[in-house]
Amino acid sequence: MRLRASDLTIERGGRRVIAGLSFDASEGAALIVTGPNGAGKTSLLRALAGFLPIEAGGFALDGGDSERSVGEQAHYLGHADGVKSALTAGENLAFAAAMLGGDPSRAAQLAALTALGLGHVVDFPARLLSAGQRRRAALARLLMAKRPLWLLDEPTTALDVAAQSALGAIMRAHLHDGGILVAASHGALELDGARELKLGATAEAPV
Amino acid sequence: MTSAVLALFVREWRIAGRIGGGASVGIVFFLILVVVMPFALGPDLKLLARLGPAILWIAALLATLLGLDRLFQADHDDGSLDLLINGSLQLEIAVLVKCAAHWTASALPLVVLSPLFGLMLAMAPAPLALTAATLAAGTPALTMIGAIGAALTVSLRRGGLLMAVLVLPLTIPVLIFGVAAAEAASGSAAPFLSPFLALCALSLAAIALAPFAAAAALRHARE
Numbered sequence: 001m002r003l004r005a006s007d008l009t010i011e012r013g014g015r016r017v018i019a020g021l022s023f024d025a026s027e028g029a030a031l032i033v034t035g036p037n038g039a040g041k042t043s044l045l046r047a048l049a050g051f052l053p054i055e056a057g058g059f060a061l062d063g064g065d066s067e068r069s070v071g072e073q074a075h076y077l078g079h080a081d082g083v084k085s086a087l088t089a090g091e092n093l094a095f096a097a098a099m100l101g102g103d104p105s106r107a108a109q110l111a112a113l114t115a116l117g118l119g120h121v122v123d124f125p126a127r128l129l130s131a132g133q134r135r136r137a138a139l140a141r142l143l144m145a146k147r148p149l150w151l152l153d154e155p156t157t158a159l160d161v162a163a164q165s166a167l168g169a170i171m172r173a174h175l176h177d178g179g180i181l182v183a184a185s186h187g188a189l190e191l192d193g194a195r196e197l198k199l200g201a202t203a204e205a206p207v
Numbered sequence: 208m209t210s211a212v213l214a215l216f217v218r219e220w221r222i223a224g225r226i227g228g229g230a231s232v233g234i235v236f237f238l239i240l241v242v243v244m245p246f247a248l249g250p251d252l253k254l255l256a257r258l259g260p261a262i263l264w265i266a267a268l269l270a271t272l273l274g275l276d277r278l279f280q281a282d283h284d285d286g287s288l289d290l291l292i293n294g295s296l297q298l299e300i301a302v303l304v305k306c307a308a309h310w311t312a313s314a315l316p317l318v319v320l321s322p323l324f325g326l327m328l329a330m331a332p333a334p335l336a337l338t339a340a341t342l343a344a345g346t347p348a349l350t351m352i353g354a355i356g357a358a359l360t361v362s363l364r365r366g367g368l369l370m371a372v373l374v375l376p377l378t379i380p381v382l383i384f385g386v387a388a389a390e391a392a393s394g395s396a397a398p399f400l401s402p403f404l405a406l407c408a409l410s411l412a413a414i415a416l417a418p419f420a421a422a423a424a425l426r427h428a429r430e
Contacts, residue, residue: 080286
């Protein structure tokens with residue numbers, strides 16, 4: 001499996017944020033998208049997830065399910081984390097699993113939350129969780145359904161050191177299983193051999 | 208797919224129940240309108256009985272639209288709309304399930320309680336039952352048409368007003384046929400069946416078409 005993008009051009013509000021970007025990532029590869037604020041990191045991830053139209057170029061997941069779009073084979077985790085305050089952490093995960101095609105059982109919820117050190121809050125309403133705990137509950141969604149491509153936008157926001165290393169562990173496990181990871185991050189992610197995709201130079205190219 | 212449909216339906220119900228907005232606000236609003244009417248119109252029981260079906264219908268229309276603006280906005284704001292779009296369900300089906308959950312949580316209680324409220328308008332038993340039947344047949348159309356407006360205004364901060372302006376003209380045919388059928392039931396010379404069937408047709412058409420319109424609007428709103 002291989003994520004391949006060629007000549008990707010994305011416009012936001014009339015401004016060309018990404019112009020002619022090409023990259024590819026094969027099984028087990030991690031791509032860290034870096035760049036200053038406004039360089040188009042989020043736009044790139046949202047375009048890959050299928051939420052933004054692309055102006056020119058294209059991308060595809062070679063060897064994936066040809067019946068489904070790239071976004072439908074990806075986990076997307078953005079700034080808005082999709083955790084419902086009125087539901088418990090476990091109910092949030094069960095719903096995500098059912099929607100994303102995974103196992104919504106309580107054992108799976110507990111396993112996912114425990115992997116992020118959050119097993120004790122499975123029955124807590126999400127509104128009582130701290131920002132970091134909420135982020136971890138959102139990250140636990142990645143483990144509820146198996147999808148080959150992870151698109152993570154600033155996954156370490158609000159995470160403490162222990163949670164960052166737990167996130168590193170689940171990302172390494174995903175890559176070890178042949179997954180592909182594209183993450184936008186300002187901080188260091190605990191990944192060896194990740195390639196850096198620098199935005200900014202292309203983003204400022206004249207239209 | 209059935210499990211995803213069920214999961215979405217249960218989630219909508221849980222959120223409606225815990226946040227406590229949905230059903231109770233609509234019912235209280237409905238009740239307020241119906242209770243206030245006799246004070247405004249005066250104690251003429253004949254007049255009240257004659258206007259009863261129309262009052263119940265207007266109250267139901269406004270109460271249904273009241274809660275609809277948040278139908279997709281909450282999911283849009285917290286990012287869970289991404290989950291619906293890239294999930295295993297077609298977005299059109301997800302829209303339909305959300306509307307079904309919203310209808311059962313907020314419109315169905317109105318239908319069930321409308322005979323009780325109609326008593327305050329001095330309506331006789333037979334018109335009460337038939338008015339409830341027209342509400343049951345017509346409110347799905349209101350919810351589905353409202354869902355289009357809710358999807359179109361999903362990314363606007365204060366989209367509630369715009370949504371009402373967009374949606375109200377489209378609900379006028381439902382109101383006309385609904386009140387026509389309900390008034391026929393309360394003893395006027397007009398036939399009951401033909402407006403009632405038109406009402407059913409409006410609901411069925413809205414159920415069939417609105418999910419596509421709402422889903423298309425939601426996909427655009429993600430940009």
